[in-house]
Amino acid sequence: MQIETDGLVIMERQVGESDRLITVLTREEGVLRAFARKAKLLRSSKLSATQLLCYSRFLIYKGWDKYIIDDAQPVEVFFDLRRDIGSLSLAQYFCELAGALAPQEAEAGDFLRLLLRAFYYLSKGTRPHLLVKAAVEMRMLSLAGYMPDLVCCAGCACYEAETMLFLPRSGVLYCQSCYSQGAEPAVPLSPGALTALRHTVYADFDKLFAFRLPEAGLWEVARASEAYVLNTLGRSFPTLDFYHQAEPGGRTVPMEGTQTEKMDKG
Template sequence: MRLNTRGLIIRTSEVGESDRAVTVLTKDCGVVHAFARRSRAAKSALVSATQLFCYSELTLFEGKTANTIDDAQPIEVFFELRQDLARLSLAQYFCELVGVLAPEDDGAGDFLRLLLNAFYLMCKQKRSLPIIKAAVEMRMLSLAGYMPDLICCKDCGAYEADLMLFSPRERTITCDSCCKGDYKGMVPLHRGALTALRHTIYADFSKLFSFSLSKEGLKELNRASESYIINTLERSFQTLDFYHSIKDDENSADSNQEDKNHET
């Protein structure tokens, strides 16, 4: 059976001398695994359309034992993701994450839309990476059926307080008064960070990335979203570790430069 669809290449591996095994996030069929034969050959029409991060028009053939890509035309290659290590590593993390959370053999239009919008914003640098990261993590988990309850304190019903605590395991928030100083396993969120965390799961998709936050607020937000990912999926991600190593190196370089500026 042949299927014409659009999809984002989220994983590739080399097979033999000229073939690729690819994982594609499609609108109609979710996550699809397929072979792109001779896609690494210099003159192949599949070279660019089956590379990582490429959004392509695809013709898939479903065989008895494996799927193959008969034809592919690139729509968007997101070239800018490869020009910066932080953007590259974050995009790789998103691809690994969606490969775990998006369904197979079912529609995944919202997952695809989420990644395409995130990649566009990263390429054009229209939002900071910490904002994009937290929004993608929380919205992707919510799409997969893991939406937390962030409406009010689970104990007293308070909508907000100067400090609220998010429990990644219980998927709830508790006000500081009800916690009574017991913060074990909880992520502290001040008002701005809590508002942003709520935004990532409750906002209309068209406004998902449209918020700003202080530097400290972004740290709280990302600590909450990342803790939620790791606790919910009960695993870590090498791509996420690599992203952090890149950002740590950048922060160290920025600090060294600030010290030099003060010295002069």
């Protein structure tokens, strides 16, 4: 059986001297792993189309227990991502996140569209890294079935207060009056940051990256989104750690630094 589909290479590994084993996020088949024979040879038509971060059109043979790439043609190689180490490391983190969250052998068009749009903004440099990162993290988790409840306070249904508290372990909001200190670590959010966090989850896709915040607000949203990823999935990612090393200014506060005891000190 042959499959013709477009997809983004989210992982690659050399096999032997000339073959590649790649992981592709495809529109129709979700995440799949396929062998690209002779893809490392300079004369191979698959050379650029099967490299990491390349968006390509694939002709794939589907066997009983493996996929083999018969042909691959690049559509977009996102060359500009490699001009900036922060953009490159963030794109690699998004790939690893998609590998953990996107479905296998099932339709994944929304996941693919999310990564392609994020790569576009990272390549052009038209959106702050923290904005793109928060939008991708929150929307990808929501697509995977981990949408948080950001509508109102889980205790009194208050929609907005001077400071609201996001609980990344349970994915809910509390106002300061309802939050029980010590019950669970929380990330404080100002009204602007809360609006932006809601936007990453509930906005139409075409408007997902179309919000603006001052730097202080972006840091609040970044703390909340990364904490939600780490708590929801119960793990970190090597590519996320590398992003923080490559772009120290992008490091968000770890969970132990987001508890309300930090608020008390302020």
